[in-house]
Amino acid sequence: xxxxxxxxxxxxxxxxxxxxxxxxxxxxxxxxxxxxxxxxxxxxxxxxxxxxxxxxxxxxxxxxxxxxxxxxxxxxxxxxxxxxxxxxxxxxxxxxxxxxxxxxxxxxxxxxxxxxxxxxxxxxxxxxxxxxxxxxxxxxxxxxxxxxxxxxxxxxxxxxxxxxxxxxxxxxxxxxxxxxxxxxxxxxxxxxxxxxxxxxxxxxxxxxxxxxxxxxxxxxxxxxxxxxxxxxxxxxxxxxxxxxxxxxxxxxxxxxxxxxxxxxxxxxxxxxxxxxxxxxxxxxxxxxxxxxxxxxxxxxxxxxxxxxxxxxxxxxxxxxxxxxxxxxxxxxxxx
Amino acid sequence: xxxxxxxxxxxxxxxxxxxxxxxxxxxxxxxxxxxxxxxxxxxxxxxxxxxxxxxxxxxxxxxxxxxxxxxxxxxxxxxxxxxxxxxxxxxxxxxxxxxxxxxxxxxxxxxxxxxxxxxxxxxxxxxxxxxxxxxxxxxxxxxxxxxxxxxxxxxxxxxxxxxxxxxxxxxxxxxxxxxxxxxxxxxxxxxxxxxxxxxxxxxxxxxxxxxxxxxxxxxxxxxxxxxxxxxxxxxxxxxxxxxxxxxxxxxxxxxxxxxxxxxxxxxxxxxxxxxxxxxxxxxxxxxxxxxxxxxxxxxxxxxxxxxxxxxxxxxxxxxxxxxxxxxxxxxxxxxxxxxxxxxxxxxxxxxxxxxxxxxxxxxxxxxxxxxxxxxxxxxxxxxxxxxxxxxxxxxxxxxxxxxxxxxxxxxxxxxxxxxxxxxxxxxxxxxxxxxxxxxxxxxxxxxxxxxxxxxxxxxxxxxxxxxxxxxxxxxxxxxxxxxxxxxxxxxxxxxxxxxxxxxxxxxxxxxxxxxxxxxxxxxxxxxxxx
Numbered sequence: 001x002x003x004x005x006x007x008x009x010x011x012x013x014x015x016x017x018x019x020x021x022x023x024x025x026x027x028x029x030x031x032x033x034x035x036x037x038x039x040x041x042x043x044x045x046x047x048x049x050x051x052x053x054x055x056x057x058x059x060x061x062x063x064x065x066x067x068x069x070x071x072x073x074x075x076x077x078x079x080x081x082x083x084x085x086x087x088x089x090x091x092x093x094x095x096x097x098x099x100x101x102x103x104x105x106x107x108x109x110x111x112x113x114x115x116x117x118x119x120x121x122x123x124x125x126x127x128x129x130x131x132x133x134x135x136x137x138x139x140x141x142x143x144x145x146x147x148x149x150x151x152x153x154x155x156x157x158x159x160x161x162x163x164x165x166x167x168x169x170x171x172x173x174x175x176x177x178x179x180x181x182x183x184x185x186x187x188x189x190x191x192x193x194x195x196x197x198x199x200x201x202x203x204x205x206x207x208x209x210x211x212x213x214x215x216x217x218x219x220x221x222x223x224x225x226x227x228x229x230x231x232x233x234x235x236x237x238x239x240x241x242x243x244x245x246x247x248x249x250x251x252x253x254x255x256x257x258x259x260x261x262x263x264x265x266x267x268x269x270x271x272x273x274x275x276x277x278x279x280x281x282x283x284x285x286x287x288x289x290x291x292x293x294x295x296x297x298x299x300x301x302x303x304x305x306x307x308x309x310x311x312x313x314x315x316x317x318x319x320x321x322x323x324x325x326x327x328x329x330x331x332x333x334x335x
Numbered sequence: 336x337x338x339x340x341x342x343x344x345x346x347x348x349x350x351x352x353x354x355x356x357x358x359x360x361x362x363x364x365x366x367x368x369x370x371x372x373x374x375x376x377x378x379x380x381x382x383x384x385x386x387x388x389x390x391x392x393x394x395x396x397x398x399x400x401x402x403x404x405x406x407x408x409x410x411x412x413x414x415x416x417x418x419x420x421x422x423x424x425x426x427x428x429x430x431x432x433x434x435x436x437x438x439x440x441x442x443x444x445x446x447x448x449x450x451x452x453x454x455x456x457x458x459x460x461x462x463x464x465x466x467x468x469x470x471x472x473x474x475x476x477x478x479x480x481x482x483x484x485x486x487x488x489x490x491x492x493x494x495x496x497x498x499x500x501x502x503x504x505x506x507x508x509x510x511x512x513x514x515x516x517x518x519x520x521x522x523x524x525x526x527x528x529x530x531x532x533x534x535x536x537x538x539x540x541x542x543x544x545x546x547x548x549x550x551x552x553x554x555x556x557x558x559x560x561x562x563x564x565x566x567x568x569x570x571x572x573x574x575x576x577x578x579x580x581x582x583x584x585x586x587x588x589x590x591x592x593x594x595x596x597x598x599x600x601x602x603x604x605x606x607x608x609x610x611x612x613x614x615x616x617x618x619x620x621x622x623x624x625x626x627x628x629x630x631x632x633x634x635x636x637x638x639x640x641x642x643x644x645x646x647x648x649x650x651x652x653x654x655x656x657x658x659x660x661x662x663x664x665x666x667x668x669x670x671x672x673x674x675x676x677x678x679x680x681x682x683x684x685x686x687x688x689x690x691x692x693x694x695x696x697x698x699x700x701x702x703x704x705x706x707x708x709x710x711x712x713x714x715x716x717x718x719x720x721x722x723x724x725x726x727x728x729x730x731x732x733x734x735x736x737x738x739x740x741x742x743x744x745x746x747x748x749x750x751x752x753x754x755x756x757x758x759x760x761x762x763x764x765x766x767x768x769x770x771x772x773x774x775x776x777x778x779x780x781x782x783x784x785x786x787x788x789x790x791x792x793x794x795x796x797x798x799x800x801x802x803x804x805x806x807x808x809x810x811x812x813x814x815x816x817x818x819x820x821x822x823x824x825x826x827x828x829x830x831x832x833x834x835x836x837x838x839x840x841x842x843x844x845x846x847x848x849x850x851x852x853x854x855x856x857x858x859x860x861x862x863x864x865x
Contacts, residue, residue: 032744040378041763042475043747043786052469084370085534094550150581158585165585168552171362171573176547283577285551298744 008322015315023307024069027300028062034082034298056082069304078305083297088305092287096309097180098168099279099286103271105202106210107264114214115260118221123248125226133218140215145274149208149281156204163203166283170197205282209274213267220263224256231255257328265321268314359570361845361858364583364592368551368576372537374511375455378471383511384856385574389556390432391514391539394423394448395505399857400849402620402673402768404506408443408515408540414807418500423448423508425491430561431517432544434536436527439519443540445487450518452478452485462521465530472512476766500805502812503769510767515540542567542859551576568847568862587612587840593863594841594848596856600658600716606840617850618662619837620669622773623714623762624829625705625725626788628755633698640827642692644682646732647725647830656721657833664831666820667773671852673809674770674816679824681831690732701734704757706750710743713835714762721760721832750788759788760832768853770816774800778828789828796822 035044035052044052053059057068072079078088117137121130157165164170168182173194175185183202186194228234229252237247276288287306294302369385370377377383387393396407406412409423429443454462455473473479481501486494497504507513520538524530537545542564543556554574558567575592577583583595584602588609598606598614606614627634627643634640649663665681668674693701707722708715715721719740726736739757741749750759766772776782779800780792796819803815839850846862 031742033748034744036744036748038378038469039471039475039747041747041761041786042378042471043751044471044474045785048474055469085376085531086371091550098552153582153585157589161589165589165591166577166579166582167575167591171360171553171575171591174547174555178549281579281582283552283575283579283582285549285576289551289578 004326005319005323008319012315012319016312019308019311020070020073021066023304023311024066026307027295027298027303030295030298032298034300037298038082073308078308079301081294081302082299083294083302088301091290091302092306092309094180095285095287095290098182098284099272099275099288101181101183102202102205102209102278102284102286103268103275105206106271106274107213107267109206109210110213110217110267111264114217115221117218118260119225119248119253121218121222122225122229123244130222134222137215137218140211141219143211145208145212145277146281148211149204149278152204152208153281164197164201166201166281168198168201168284169194170201173197205278205284208282209271209278212270212274213264216263216267216270217260221256221260224259225252228252228256254328258325261321261324261328265318268317272310272314359863360573361569361571361594361861361863362573362575362592363856363858364577364586364595365554365574365856366576366580366583366597367578369548369554371534372545372548373516373534374514375451375470375473375516376534378475380854385554386537387511387514388541388855388857389543389572389859390537390541390545391516392429392541393509393513393515394425395509397506397509397768397851397853399851399860402506402671402852404509404768407509408448409508412505414505418502418805418807419497421495421497421504422488423493423495425493426563427491429540429563430559431520431540432538432559434538434544436529436532436536437517437520437523437538439517439538441519443515443517444490445493446490446518447515448493449485449487450521451513451515452482454521455512456482461525462530462533465533470512472510472766476507476510476512478507502804502806503767503771506767506769543572546571565860567859569858572858584840587842590842593845594839594856594858594861596839598838598840600660603660603838606838611843613841613843613845615839615841615848615850616836617852618670619713619835620671620765620768620852620854621714621762622664622667622669622834623661623712623760623832624664624667625758625760625832626829627758627827628753629789629791629828630753631756633696633701634758636696637826638692638696639698640830641682642689642696642732643729643734644827644830645685645689645692646734647728647832648684649681649832650684651728652721652724653833655724656715656717657835660716660836660838661833662836664834665824667778667823667829667831668770668816668820669765669773669834672765672768672770672773674813676817676820678817679820682824682827686728686731693732693734699733702737703729703734704737704739706746706757706759707738707740708743708746708760709740712762712764713837714764714833715760716835718760751785753784753790755790758830761788764854766853770812771800771804774816774819774823775804778823791826791828793822793826793828796826 035049057065080087081091117133121133124130153165156163169186173191175189178185182198186198234247234252237251275286276292278284279286279288291306365384367381369382370379372386374383374387393407394409395404398405408426408429410426411424413422425445431439431443433439454460455470456479457463481497483496483498488494516533517538521533524532542559542562544559546555546557548554553576556572558570577586580597580599584598586592587595606612627640629635653661653663665679666676705722705725708718722738726738729736763773763777776786778787778791780797783790783792799815799819803812806812837850841848844864846864848861851857
């Protein structure tokens, strides 16, 4: 197992270098000069432009700029945002807990409903429940997030008044030194009602962000289960007289999980993409909106630093998924 | 309890009241995060709403709801005969805020004023490079050329020596970049090795002190009880950062916020109809225009420009592009600006007459480019759509329009070129409530090749605005600007399109809110009824 993990870790190195180059290059390939964008309609004189260009270091050759960036990255310095003038690192870690908390909740929501739904659909293949479930999943998968979120807000917050419209916690609650994880902060704040308020604020964003992964997981579980249920060893198990619950739950599901876990790993990308819209609508202070704003403003340090950090997160998730394969299927780790 | 169960429990819990705050807390749903809290470093209105207005004072202030300049931290001022020396008498007994890093030991004085400007203009000042300071507004308002020196006469008297007389200078002192920061705090932070705290944990003299800021989520302020002027009406002020306009409206309806800015134009009618929602409106201090390139034939001919203007159906643009949240512009100045010339007649929409005028000038089958901005602005919410409407209008007078666009940075850059091919859609939002800030910047000879997108240098017009700039009083300056607007209309370097209408949406318990023509959202004297 250790060798397996080490070999996986080694693949990190070239990927990391690749991501560094791409994140540096990506924003610079886009047309639009950050200084001109910053000045807006007001514009600025040629001298002033030169001055700012020198201040930001744009007057140096591109490979020098890249080298600066790379050596910064190695030392853990991602530079300062052009816009807020604050270190990219600080901004990322101030916002990332919000995205992480929401993503974890959305994933738990998707798994908690998607796995059983997929198994039940597979076992009842072709029956009414299966068809209803799979059509619903298709709808969920195709739902525009923006529209879905507004619909839920109007119904549950506007008409029914069950959930708050947006934000992470009621404004009454104030934690002087937050960890950024609202559920955690609210429990340890000792303020009555804070945890409940944080939970209520999580409900709608979780449902919205979890909808697409839920649909994908349900469909993937169903098709993986169907494949496994047709295998010889399942027939053998049935012939041995094992209960349906034991066959489906242990023999079939465990083997069906490999493709499902792959999908879960890939869903991390979907979650981050979905987070951009979900965060905007629910005023959720995470990294999705931060990145989009930075691209529009041509805030080079934020875009390249943010991309790099997100890529590293995705790489860590993929590594975890690879390790899970190994745990679920011993054949993989021996390869 | 597992997280799953908790979630289920959360789903099942029905709400109590959703009101976020007591009558002592005013919640404003703002549209975005401030870039920081030192206004001099930035240029965005969202940043000024969160910093310059609640936290800081200025030597002079704009009386809220007007462009009139009134005393602020300067109790009075005196302009010398030649207009080049301005003496400010400072207010005494003004207290700065305190925070966990700093407690002031002295009141506001001349050192704070000098520091606030010196750091922006003097590259030797230790704060000049702090936080990557580019001081865009300071240089944008030509302050480096204008201010020769600043002199402290005594603790409560400061003299600005200018290189030339400049009437808008007093109004410039009320602008956001001219916020007065604490020199004592700056020195303390420099010594502690954390000068960036000046921007992150601001100390000002304003009616509210910053309590806490969580990026993209919430900004909290507490009333500054030692404030020298009229104290704030509420104990605390909260900005709930809510980027989506529909969500902001939902929050106001649900009572999660009291006030919101920038509603969707499509929602405004429903808001006006709703019983428990108050909508205020005012023309914005802006103008959206189509600038011809007056250096390139046939647009160098005023009659051709006039004819093209007559071909454009502005009412259709207001209806379609602004969805009612705009007003037809006839002058380059917005109607809330002093010296706005009400008497000027707009060009009538008359395609037949336009066609005849073009024929008179020997123009038949003209090919023309219109540049459409790639971004939304209050003065132009959808430039592409606007250009399409113009394309259709102009086709009726035999002008064949091609619409072009570039990425925003490219657009701003390329549209400055003196040999630019085509007319450009653009606009402007005023800074200091002074007509000079529109007419000189956008139409003066100095702006050719830069902010004067029409590349229009017309001596009779330029003489008037240069003359008006150095006269001491509004009463003397206004007639010259009025005359300049008449010349502008005759010469037609632009088709003036629209001024936006600014809406503010609030709950009925909000008291004393005034829409500010300069665009800021100011809550210093806003209260809540019980």
